[in-house]
Amino acid sequence: MAPNKLPAYQAPVSVSDEARIKQVRRIFSTITDRYDFLNHFLSAGRDIGWRRFMVRRLRFFRTHRLLDLATGTGDVAIEAARTHSRLQIFGLDFAAPMLAAARSKILRAALADRISNLQGDALNLPFPDGHFDTVTMAFGIRNMPDRARVLQEIHRALVPGGGLYILEFTTPQGRLFRKLYFFYLNRFLPRLARLFTSNPEAYQYLAESIMHFPYPDDFVHEIEQAGFAEAKKFPLTGGITYLYEGRKAVG
Ligand SMILES: C[S@@+](CC[C@H](N)C(=O)[O-])C[C@H]1O[C@@H](n2cnc3c(N)ncnc32)[C@H](O)[C@@H]1O
Incomplete structure (x- = not known):
């Protein structure tokens, strides 16, 4: 970490990875x-717009298969199917209700022949080595305690030359914007969420998971550590979200 950087947020309580x-x-x-x-x-x-920006950058060249991890309600998968013809898309998530919601949207969009969903854990991908040209994940990685393991699994599942694309929130590093953003996350967002959901704990968790995620340069380093080449990052909307990319080296 650069010496003048603000310290990364520390969660008030630590729970085990399993919990x-x-x-x-x-x-x-x-x-x-x-x-x-x-x-x-x-x-x-x-x-x-963030998902669209990512999807437009995806490249397909050999298997024409895309794996969308933590697919949730399927927005990345649907956007990718609409943007790139000939693609076969697999969406994976471990929460069955999210997948059920994705399924309804995929059926409504008449894309069921192009997108298959499966319930599974990103830490143990049920696919052979070198199966995908591209792996995407939008707003999923910060929920996964063992990021190194997930990145290694993605690397394994990609063909040589294949691309990794991850969208994730981060916390701004400028003092003022950071203060405002922490106020939004900790005070405003949970109150707002209380109006709309019966589970405000979810939005408290959301705030904590964002504040806990590494700084962009540190996450780029984690991507490199997992064996990816050409790791890079793109700030979106003043840096509250980043797109991260990496490539599996050829040969
Ligand atoms: C914030 S949602 C993002 C959904 C979607 N990608 C989007 O852009 O809206 C995070 C998703 O990650 C899933 N998830 C979290 N950890 C997971 C894991 N280890 N394996 C599979 N899915 C996971 C959750 O069930 C949830 O649907």
Whole structure:
């Protein structure tokens, strides 16, 4: 970390990875009915543009298969199917209610022949080595305590030359913007969420998970550590969200 950087946020209580995973699964299984609405509302609709920016950068060259991890209600998978013809898309998530919501949207969009969903854990991908040209994940990685393991699994599942694309929130590093953003996350967002969902714990968790995620340069380093080449990052909307990319080296 650069010496003049503000210290990364430390969560007030530490829970085991296993407890964290159970908590995440429970949370995403209980907020499904409001998930899309709150996503768009709380990001002032920016989330749609962030996913679109990522999807337009995807490249397909050999298997024409895309794996969308933590697919949730399927927005990345649907956007990718609309943007790239000939693609076969697999969406994976461990929360069954999120996948059920994705399924309804995929059917409504008449994309069921292009997108398959499966319930599974990003830490143990049920696919052979070198199966995908591209792996995406939008707003999923910060929920996964063992990021190194997830990145290694993605690396394994990609063909040589294949691309990793991850969208994730981060906390701004400028003092003032950071203060305002922490206020929004800790005070404003949970109150707002209370109006719309029966599970405000979910939005307390959301705030904590964002504040806990590494700084962009540190996450780029984690991507490199997992064996990816050409790791890079793109700030979106003043740096509250980043797109991260990496490539599996050829040969
Ligand atoms: C914030 S949602 C993002 C959903 C979607 N990608 C989007 O852009 O809206 C995070 C998703 O990650 C899933 N998830 C978290 N940890 C997971 C894991 N280890 N394996 C599979 N899915 C996971 C949750 O169930 C949830 O649906």
